[in-house]
Amino acid sequence: MNTTLFRSRHSLLASIIVVGLFVIAQMGGISFGRGPNSDRTFILLSGWTALVMLLVVAAYVLRKYAHRGGYSPEKALKVDHASLEVAENALHRLQQRINSGALKTPALIGSEARKILKNAGIQRVNRVLVEPVLAGDDAWTVRMVPTEPLGRVARWMHVHVFYGTAFGAVLLMHSGFIPGSAFGWTLAGLGYIVFFTGLIGIFLWARGPRWLTVREHDLSIEEASALYASLGRKRAEAISVFSPEVAARFNQLGGGSGASAGQQQVILDDILHQLPDRRVEIQDLGALIIQEMLVRQELRALQRVRASFMAWRIVHIPAALLLTGAVAVHVVSIWKF
């Protein structure tokens, strides 16, 4: 189980926000949503808080897909390799100075190394790491590592998970248990769909990889996929030497045809009967097709396991997009009217 999904300082901050709003409501005797004891200020406060949380949660999605599409703003920081090499050479000389005992403390080494990076103009791309050669050793080694200016997407995932969860609670405080209008029901409904599918998603993403790994005892999903594609190419190549009619019969043997083992044997016998002089070739091809079918079955089984922990997104993502649109309409309408 991937427990790192649940370990983040954002959990603390998200909890403080939720508990803070709850305490405010309790101390002021304020009921959630619109009701006899509702408070306009609290509704606005919880509404703006929910909106900010939604934006923070959406930032993860934007960030992730921007990166996958090659639109990361950090790409603008790219430096040329000539500058990197200048820094590498200078760091190498620095390492030799360290080895000769001229520089002894990590602070001094770090300071010298940072100067090198700055002079080479790569300080925004790489930072220095000063480490002991062996744990507890007083011999030091210096190297460059990427700065990762906006933090890894895995950290943004924590933001998504914890503020997304907090969003559900804040939404409840904002809308109350019974929203007052059809649009209110739509907003709240979408919000809770996103919230609950998200909760399911967190659980499944924490547990699901284990299910797949256990199922992958013979073949990993990546290997099965590559093997299936490779066998398909080999089959197509082998079939291409036969006439179109025979090729069509062979295709009836394939994994996608749904033919049972008995039906396959009948088809194979039929082809053998038609072309008795190519017996060995046909049997080899038959074996290849059956192998392809078995790999396909395995691949499908693995894909089903993967789908079991990925399918929640089919609901979560469209609902989240609709919610974002509905929230935009809600905010604009409140703002204007």
Next chain:
Amino acid sequence: MDSSEAQTPSLLELPLFSKLTKRHQTSLVKFAQQRVFPAGTDFIRQGEYTSDFFIVLSGIVTAYRTEKGGKTEILDQFSENEWFGELSALSNQPAMARYKADLPCVLAVLDGALFQELYSFAPDFKKQVDQIYRERSLAQHLRVVPLLKGLDKGLLSTLREAARFESHPKDSVIAAQGERASEIVLVRSGGLSKTRKSVQGVEELAGYLMANSSFGEWALLDGEGDWKSTYKTLMPTEILALPVAAIREIFSGQPEIIDRLRKTARLIAAEDQGIDTSLYDVEDTQSTDEQLEIMVHSESIKGGEALVIDLEKCVRCNACVESCVAVHEDGVPRLSKKGKRVSAEGNALGKELSLTTSCYSCETPGCMMSCTYGAIRRDSHGLIRFVWDNCVGCAECVKGCPYDVIRLTAPPDPEAAAATSWVSSLPLIGKFLDPLQGSAPIPQADRGYHREQVVQGKAVKCDRCEGLPFEACVYNCPCGAIERMSPALIFDQSLLEMATNKIEEPQ
């Protein structure tokens, strides 16, 4: 640095090349490069993996070696018409020293492939190189042999003349089990497999010996001088044979040295049978059979760090591969998730892991060895890097890589090059949004190792997103499942267990 293919006519007039055939002269003129280094340039760093052979055409080059304790000494100095780099060119081993241009220098550079061609087929060139190697580096190289480790430089020098150089093609049997062993063998380059026949007569793999390993020390022990295993080359291999008779003769007047050598040989023989593991120091354990076995069979690495996926965390969303594609203009991914699985019991971290199919920077890089154009080098951290200028897209490295991590990019398409991305045609914001922006050629690096250019029709592999402030696959994994990790972290425990199981009680 300036790098050009222009040749000074004097190169062919050097004694080193005076007896080359017409064909080799043509190769030399065509492929040798001339490089100019300003005074003060460190053009080879200690520990850097290089296969280049250098001839000083003008200027002075000094080799500085920094010892483990931090002490730096001048190892050698080279002036006009002198050469260096034969050890690395022969063995793909890390440079033993830092080479610095003391004065402005003009150097002729023969890449590994050209050097190997001349060394293999031009006997006079080989003779001269071997002579210099014998005089200059052999004594140092002999120190690698555990048997000779304790001997001082003077004694090692006396052994130089007895050494015999041999080149063997792939699959040659260097020594057969049961035959009389009469020499100690040092592997200069390449690699060997060591197999033993079991009592049932079945040939069993007992280990591997890579460059700088040695065997045959027990030949010094009376009555135990048969080969205990069969040694067969895994690839073209250069060896150095030291006849035991010559060793005995050289030290005939010094019985205490013979005694000492025998004592050490006995320890090594015991080591070979799995009795003692304390003989090799930390550096040598890199080459022990256990490490190599893991390296070969578990696809571990020596240089750099492995790209490891924690299968307990990976949701198979493919973000790593997609991010990799997104940061490389050619659209070719540098990693595949299809890699070796390591069970939770089989590694020190106790997690189900997958070693992705991404460059392992192998101890014996098959890609570098199969590249005949000098387009692949190792840097001082052991990382394999491409020299794009030299790459012709022949795909030999693709075949040479045992882990299928090298891919070829599509050849340049003039029509596609002329077309502009629709994103860039957007008014005002187009040029900021276009992901292809920034791919324009940038001036080359000072040593020409990392010339920046759009790579088309050439071999590519993981470059760790050099120049960017992140490593795309690691940076964009939503679950934090993929990490760079030292193989020592992953396999130490397994190695320990293997070693423990292998050690038997002395009889």
